[in-house]
Amino acid sequence: MFIDLNADPGERFAPEVREEIAEVAPSTVTNGSISTAKLAEDAVTMSKIALAAVGSEQLDAGAVDTLALGAESVTTSKLAADAVTPPKCGTGVVTAVDNDGNAIEWTEWYGTAAQFAAIAVKDPNVVYNVTA
Numbered sequence: 001m002f003i004d005l006n007a008d009p010g011e012r013f014a015p016e017v018r019e020e021i022a023e024v025a026p027s028t029v030t031n032g033s034i035s036t037a038k039l040a041e042d043a044v045t046m047s048k049i050a051l052a053a054v055g056s057e058q059l060d061a062g063a064v065d066t067l068a069l070g071a072e073s074v075t076t077s078k079l080a081a082d083a084v085t086p087p088k089c090g091t092g093v094v095t096a097v098d099n100d101g102n103a104i105e106w107t108e109w110y111g112t113a114a115q116f117a118a119i120a121v122k123d124p125n126v127v128y129n130v131t132a
Contacts, residue, residue, distance in 0.1 A: 002014050013021070086095035086103040096106030107126045116130045 002017055004012050006066055014126060019032065086097075096104050098104050107123070108129060109126050110129045112132070113130050116128055119128075122128065
């Protein structure tokens with residue numbers, strides 16, 4: 001007998017039939033057993049991708065374009081030292097240059113006349129703004 005409809009689910013088929021089913025249609029998936037060739041078109045949808053499933057090692061260099069970045073994605077702590085240079089700043093961002101057009105550091109100081117007078121040695125690379 002191949003099937004016993006009175007038996008509990010999972011026990012209705014004869015053992016040799018259950019073995020054959022397990023061989024041709026396994027109920028468990030092992031890592032690496034599902035290849036790209038086995039996936040139907042559009043089988044992997046956004047809802048099926050686990051949060052953080054795609055990381056740096058799965059992405060090619062330059063795979064994430066500007067449109068894919070969230071509004072707060074690139075923060076100061078994520079920028080490499082000296083990553084934002086005058087040529088990379090947009091229109092309206094003030095940069096300081098010397099006579100030859102080379103970028104230089106620029107510091108502005110704001111303080112009262114009394115605070116300014118208290119500075120013993122003035123730095124020639126600082127613009128001092130005395131406020132009332």
